[in-house]
Structure formats: C-alpha cells, structure tokens
Amino acid sequence: MASSGFSPAAPPVFNDIKPALLRANPTVAQIRQHANERTKRHKAMSCIQNCVSDVIFTRIMTCKTPKQAWDKLKEEFQGTERTRQQQLLNLRRDFENLKMKEEETVKQYSDRIMAVVNSIRLLGEQFDEVRIVEKVLSTLPERYEAKISSLEDSRDLTRISLTELINALYAQEQRRANRFDEHQEGAFQAKSKPSSSNVAYKGKKNWRDKSKADASKKWDKPCRHCKRPGHPEARCWFRPDVICQHCKKRGHVERVCKEKDKPAQNQPQHKAAEARVVEQGSDSEE
Known part of the structure; x- marks a missing residue:
C-alpha cells in the first residue's frame, strides 16, 4: 500500500564537470550547493572503486578522475x-x-x-x-x-x-x-515372468530328481542276501534259496552262472552221462 507524501529517493547522477567558482558574498545555500558539487567527483570515484573486485581495482587505481576510471573499464570489457x-x-x-x-x-x-x-x-x-x-x-x-x-x-x-x-x-x-x-x-x-512350458519342465525335472533321490535312499540299505547296498534284493546275484536253471546248483541265479561260459568243457561230460544211461538201459533189456 502506497503511503501519502512518500517518494523514493532518486539515484545520484554524477558528471565530470568542474563546478564554477563561488561569487562574491555567497549565501548559505550557494555555499552548500557548491560544496555538494565539489564532492560529487569524489563520490563517483568511491562508487566505482567499491563496486569492482580487487583484481579490477588494480587497473583503475591510478586514475585521477571518475571519467578516466570509467573509460578504462569500458575499454577493458566492452572494447573499442x-x-x-x-x-x-x-x-x-x-x-x-x-x-x-x-x-x-x-x-x-x-x-x-x-x-x-x-x-x-x-x-x-x-x-x-x-x-x-x-x-x-x-x-x-x-x-x-x-x-x-x-x-x-x-x-x-x-x-x-x-x-x-x-x-x-x-x-x-x-x-x-x-x-x-x-x-x-x-x-x-x-521378460521376468516365467512361461507355462518352463514351469511344466521345471516341475517334471523336480519329479524325476525326487524319484531318483527316493530310489537311492531306498537302496542305501544293505541287501539281506549279499550284505551289500546299491541294489534291490530281487536283483541280487547271491540267492541261497534259489537253484540255478543252468547248472542245477544252489546259491545263485542263472544270469550270473559261471557254467554258461563253458559250453565246450561241459559237453563231453553230458555226452558221457547220456552214453552211460543208454548202456545201462541196454543191459537191463538183455
């Protein structure tokens, strides 16, 4: 809100004109005005020197008048x-x-x-x-x-x-x-959300891994026939209560029978046994 009777102070205006000399028998107002005009030059010089940095002040410190200082600054920063x-x-x-x-x-x-x-x-x-x-x-x-x-x-x-x-x-x-x-x-x-095929594959893989783990845990116990782990009892080669179908001997199954690999050695014995049976039959007939 503007107050009545108040006006902002006008900024000072400096010029580089030398004030005229006082007339004879000056009044108090004339003496005061003459003093103000004489001090304007010093005020202008003080304003210029106070408004520049220390580095720039060294460039205008030798100037005697404000006009010289202003021209020096103008030439320095604005150029010709x-x-x-x-x-x-x-x-x-x-x-x-x-x-x-x-x-x-x-x-x-x-x-x-x-x-x-x-x-x-x-x-x-x-x-x-x-x-x-x-x-x-x-x-x-x-x-x-x-x-x-x-x-x-x-x-x-x-x-x-x-x-x-x-x-x-x-x-x-x-x-x-x-x-x-x-x-x-x-x-x-x-990109971060897994697809349905990947989920199904992972589930199937987990099921297989789980079944293998369960089987390995099941066979960790030793077999009651051979006292060794790692296989089920039905597949054990040592079976005391089983008779081999090949050699007719007790204690093992046919697939691990050692007589299967010796057919040439066993053949004459079988033939001799058959010949004895035939001879015995002919004798009994006579």
Missing part, C-alpha cells in the same frame, strides 16, 4: 567500436549455426539459444523474440513435426511467445517420456 563489431559478427554466426542435438531437451536447447542472444543484446544490438521463435521452429528435430503442425493449426506462430512455444514442446516431451517408461516396465515384467 571495431572490437564490438567483431564480437557481434561472431555471435551472429554462432546464432545461425545453432541446432538442437538428439540428446538435448527443448529447455536445454532454448537455454543455449538465449545465452547467445543475451550476449548480442549486451553489446547494444536489438534482437526480436520473433526471430528467436523462428530459429527454434526451423531447427527442431523430426520428432517434433506433429506438434509443430498442431500449433500451426491452432495458433498464429508469428505472435506466439518463446515461453509458450517451449512449454508446449516440453509437455510433448514429458508425455513421450512417460509412454517410454511404461513400455520399458511392461517389457521387463513380461
């Missing part, structure tokens, strides 16, 4: 007119060569453009915002074509501000980024 024109030429060339990179966002690209534009404006050249908008629209990548076409249909691009354009393009970027994140998340979940 020829230097300023060369800087403007380089900045204009940089502005024309600006293009948006693939990994950049719209706001990052606009910040790069405004850095060059502000440097041009600091050198005293006028730079319209319409020119900046045209630069942004003409250098955007192909992925923004749909949004630019939509803006052309709904807005007058010659009157749109740079802030509105950047915000509209940034909103499209955010929507595209959100869709990409959702797609990546869905692909990751589908």
Whole structure:
C-alpha cells in the first residue's frame, strides 16, 4: 500500500564537470550547493572503486578522475567500436549455426539459444523474440513435426511467445517420456515372468530328481542276501534259496552262472552221462 507524501529517493547522477567558482558574498545555500558539487567527483570515484573486485581495482587505481576510471573499464570489457563489431559478427554466426542435438531437451536447447542472444543484446544490438521463435521452429528435430503442425493449426506462430512455444514442446516431451517408461516396465515384467512350458519342465525335472533321490535312499540299505547296498534284493546275484536253471546248483541265479561260459568243457561230460544211461538201459533189456 502506497503511503501519502512518500517518494523514493532518486539515484545520484554524477558528471565530470568542474563546478564554477563561488561569487562574491555567497549565501548559505550557494555555499552548500557548491560544496555538494565539489564532492560529487569524489563520490563517483568511491562508487566505482567499491563496486569492482580487487583484481579490477588494480587497473583503475591510478586514475585521477571518475571519467578516466570509467573509460578504462569500458575499454577493458566492452572494447573499442571495431572490437564490438567483431564480437557481434561472431555471435551472429554462432546464432545461425545453432541446432538442437538428439540428446538435448527443448529447455536445454532454448537455454543455449538465449545465452547467445543475451550476449548480442549486451553489446547494444536489438534482437526480436520473433526471430528467436523462428530459429527454434526451423531447427527442431523430426520428432517434433506433429506438434509443430498442431500449433500451426491452432495458433498464429508469428505472435506466439518463446515461453509458450517451449512449454508446449516440453509437455510433448514429458508425455513421450512417460509412454517410454511404461513400455520399458511392461517389457521387463513380461521378460521376468516365467512361461507355462518352463514351469511344466521345471516341475517334471523336480519329479524325476525326487524319484531318483527316493530310489537311492531306498537302496542305501544293505541287501539281506549279499550284505551289500546299491541294489534291490530281487536283483541280487547271491540267492541261497534259489537253484540255478543252468547248472542245477544252489546259491545263485542263472544270469550270473559261471557254467554258461563253458559250453565246450561241459559237453563231453553230458555226452558221457547220456552214453552211460543208454548202456545201462541196454543191459537191463538183455
């Protein structure tokens, strides 16, 4: 709320004009005004020296008047007119060569453009915002074509501000980024979820492993015939209560009979036994 009868103090204005001498018989007001004019030069010099850093102060410490100090600073940082024109030429060339990179966002690209534009404006050249908008629209990548076409249909691009354009393009970027994140998340979940065939295969494998483990545990007990583990009793070669069908001997089964491998040796004995039986039969008949 503005208070009545209050006005902000005007900033001091300094000039480098030497005050005129006092007239004869000056008044008190004239003496006071003359003193103020004489102290303006010292106030200006104090303001310049206090507003610069220590490094810059060493460059103007030998100046006697504020005008000398100001000209020294102007030459140091702004340069001569020829230097300023060369800087403007380089900045204009940089502005024309600006293009948006693939990994950049719209706001990052606009910040790069405004850095060059502000440097041009600091050198005293006028730079319209319409020119900046045209630069942004003409250098955007192909992925923004749909949004630019939509803006052309709904807005007058010659009157749109740079802030509105950047915000509209940034909103499209955010929507595209959100869709990409959702797609990546869905692909990751589908990849991490096992398929039904893999589950069935794992279940079948576990069943086989379990049956083998149960069988091995079952055969860990020693056989009651041969007193050795690792086989069922029905398959044991040593069977005291079994008669071999091949050699007619007790204590083993036919598949482990050692007489099976000796057919040539056993054949004469069988023939001799058969011959004795025949002879005995003929004798009994006589």
